[in-house]
Amino acid sequence: MPRKFFFRLMRSGPLGAMALYVASASPLHAARPAASSIPSFSAEQAQSGADLYQRACAMCHGADLSGNFQTPSLKGRLVASWAGIPLSRLTGYIQRAMPLMAPGTLSPEDATALVAFLMRENGASPAKTALPVTEKRQASLKFPALAIQPDTSPSK
Amino acid sequence: MTNRNRNIGRRHLVAGASASSLVGALAGSRLLHAQTPPVSPAQAFTPQKPRIRLQPFDLRADQITDIKVCLRPFRPMGPRFDVERVGNKLVFHNYGHGGSGWSLSWGSASLVVEKVSTTLQRKVAVIGCGIIGLTTALTAQRAGFDVTIYTKDLLPRTRSVRANGSWTPDSRISLTAPAGPGFADLWEKMARISWATYRDYLGLPGNPVEFIEHFVLSDRPFNTPHEEGPDGRTGDYASTGMPQHGTEFARYSDRIKDIVPTAEELHPSENPFAAPYAKRNTLMLYNFASYGHLLMSEFFQAGGHVVIREFHDPSELTSLPEKVIINCPGYAARDWWNDKSLIPVRGQTAWLPPRPDLPYGLHYQGASAVSKTDGLMVQAYDLNNEGEMGSIGNSFEHPDRSESERAIKVLADLFARSPLSEG
Numbered sequence: 001m002p003r004k005f006f007f008r009l010m011r012s013g014p015l016g017a018m019a020l021y022v023a024s025a026s027p028l029h030a031a032r033p034a035a036s037s038i039p040s041f042s043a044e045q046a047q048s049g050a051d052l053y054q055r056a057c058a059m060c061h062g063a064d065l066s067g068n069f070q071t072p073s074l075k076g077r078l079v080a081s082w083a084g085i086p087l088s089r090l091t092g093y094i095q096r097a098m099p100l101m102a103p104g105t106l107s108p109e110d111a112t113a114l115v116a117f118l119m120r121e122n123g124a125s126p127a128k129t130a131l132p133v134t135e136k137r138q139a140s141l142k143f144p145a146l147a148i149q150p151d152t153s154p155s156k
Numbered sequence: 157m158t159n160r161n162r163n164i165g166r167r168h169l170v171a172g173a174s175a176s177s178l179v180g181a182l183a184g185s186r187l188l189h190a191q192t193p194p195v196s197p198a199q200a201f202t203p204q205k206p207r208i209r210l211q212p213f214d215l216r217a218d219q220i221t222d223i224k225v226c227l228r229p230f231r232p233m234g235p236r237f238d239v240e241r242v243g244n245k246l247v248f249h250n251y252g253h254g255g256s257g258w259s260l261s262w263g264s265a266s267l268v269v270e271k272v273s274t275t276l277q278r279k280v281a282v283i284g285c286g287i288i289g290l291t292t293a294l295t296a297q298r299a300g301f302d303v304t305i306y307t308k309d310l311l312p313r314t315r316s317v318r319a320n321g322s323w324t325p326d327s328r329i330s331l332t333a334p335a336g337p338g339f340a341d342l343w344e345k346m347a348r349i350s351w352a353t354y355r356d357y358l359g360l361p362g363n364p365v366e367f368i369e370h371f372v373l374s375d376r377p378f379n380t381p382h383e384e385g386p387d388g389r390t391g392d393y394a395s396t397g398m399p400q401h402g403t404e405f406a407r408y409s410d411r412i413k414d415i416v417p418t419a420e421e422l423h424p425s426e427n428p429f430a431a432p433y434a435k436r437n438t439l440m441l442y443n444f445a446s447y448g449h450l451l452m453s454e455f456f457q458a459g460g461h462v463v464i465r466e467f468h469d470p471s472e473l474t475s476l477p478e479k480v481i482i483n484c485p486g487y488a489a490r491d492w493w494n495d496k497s498l499i500p501v502r503g504q505t506a507w508l509p510p511r512p513d514l515p516y517g518l519h520y521q522g523a524s525a526v527s528k529t530d531g532l533m534v535q536a537y538d539l540n541n542e543g544e545m546g547s548i549g550n551s552f553e554h555p556d557r558s559e560s561e562r563a564i565k566v567l568a569d570l571f572a573r574s575p576l577s578e579g
Contacts, residue, residue: 059554060553060554069313070224070225070313070318070553071553071554081308081466082466082468085468089468089469090468093468093491096491096494097490097491100227100551100552100553101550101551101552101553101554103491103551
C-alpha cells in the first residue's frame, strides 16, 4: 500500500464518529474508577487521541480497540503489558513502530494524545492537567495498573 | 468430480508394482493414488507407467476461511548472529531470516547454541516463540540447557505462523554483496543441518513435515531469463540503502543440490495443465498445526518453561534471572531492539478448506496453491511479475482480500482450461 492509501485515510478520517461511540460505550469503561496513581491527562487530549486513533490505528486494531487474531487488542492485555512502565517508553514505541505500515509518521504530541486515549479507554478518567509531551517528563510517569472492578450497575 | 478426473503419465515414478508400493509407503496415509492402468492386448509390449489421479482444486473466493499476512524480517547482510552485552547479561542474537526462517531454523539454532555453550551456563532465556525461538529453545534443551522462553505470544499467534511454511532456504535471506562470501558458507551449514533435522519429523502421525508433488507451470520456456517489469528503479543497495533489483538477492541453493530433489521438466504428453511448460518436483512442507503442537509438546516434555511477557526496551532484560539470553524476536527486533537494518517484506496467504485427498501444489503466473493438512493455501507470490523485489519495504500487515481473489482466479482459470478438468 499502502503508504499513499494510509495518508489518504489520515487526511479524510472516515468512520470516526460512529466508531468512537462504540469505543466509549464499552462496559470496561464504566466499571473502572480512577485511581490516584493515574497520570493526569485532559479530556481534550484524550478526544484528540480518539480522533487520531480512528484515522491511524482503527484499520488494524479495530474501531473498538479489540484487535483481532493477528493484531493485539489495546484493552485488557495492554494493561498487563504496560502497567508500571514509564509512559516515555510507550510513546517512544508508538512513534517508532506505529502505525505498522508507516512508522515514524506520528509526532510526540500525536503519541501522547494516543496514550491519553488508551488510558481513557482502559478505564481512567480525564482530569484538568494535560499529560506532558516531553520525554523527560513522561519518564517519571508510569502507565497505570487499571484493574477491572466489580460491576455495580443494576442492569447486570 | 469423478468424471473430471484424468490420469497422467508418471514416467518418473519408475515402472512396476514395487514402485507403486514405494510411493504409497512414502506418502503414508495421504496416498498419491498410484495405480497401474489396465493392460490391453495392443499395449502388451508397451512398458507400463504408474499414474496418479490429479483432481482440480475447488478454487473459489467464497471458499476462503482465513487470510493471513506476515512481514518477513529481511536483512541485506543476512541474519544477525552477533553477541552483545546488556548490563550483566550476555545476549546472543538470532533473528532476521527473511523468507527462510522456517527452512533454516534448526541450522541457525544449532550455530547459536554452539556459541552459547561456551558460556558454561546451565540456564538460558530465549526471547520470542516464533519458529526461530522455539527451535532455538529445543536445540538448547538438547544441548543440556534449562530453558525458559519469554514471549508475548505463542504459536499460532506469532508472525511465523503467517508464513507459507515450505522449504525455501534462500528466499530473501540476504543480498549477495552486503552479506559477503563468508555468509554463503554459513548458509550452507545452516541449510544442511536444517534439512537433516527435518528428516526426523517425516512420516509421523499428522504429517508435521511432509513432501508433496509440486508443479511449476509457465507460459515461456524455463531457460528464458526472468525479466522484471520496468519499474524506474536505479542504483543498488550500496548507493540507496535498499535493494533496487532482483539480481542483488543472494541465491545459494546450488550448494545443496546434492541432497535436495531436482525438478524435472514434463514432456507435453505428461503435462496435465493448460500451460505450455511444466516442471515437477517434490516440495517439503511444514504443516503449522501438527508441527507447532509437536514442537511445543517436545519443549514442555523436556522441562521447558514459558513466561508470557512483553519487553519494551533492551534494558528490561537485566531483570531476568538467566545470565545468558538468546534473542529471537523476528521482525519485532525492529521496534524492540531498534534494529533499522530490518526491511519488511509483506506476504499474504489465503486458506481454503483442507483437501488432504489431493496432496499436491502448483505455481503459475505468480499465483500458487499448495495442499497442506491445515488448509489449501493460496498465495499471490508475484502477480505483478516483480520477482524478488515484490513487497520489499511493504509493512502493511493487514489482509488485502482482492489480492487473494486475484490469485484464486489465475489458478481457477488455469484449471478451467486444463484437460484434467474435462470429462
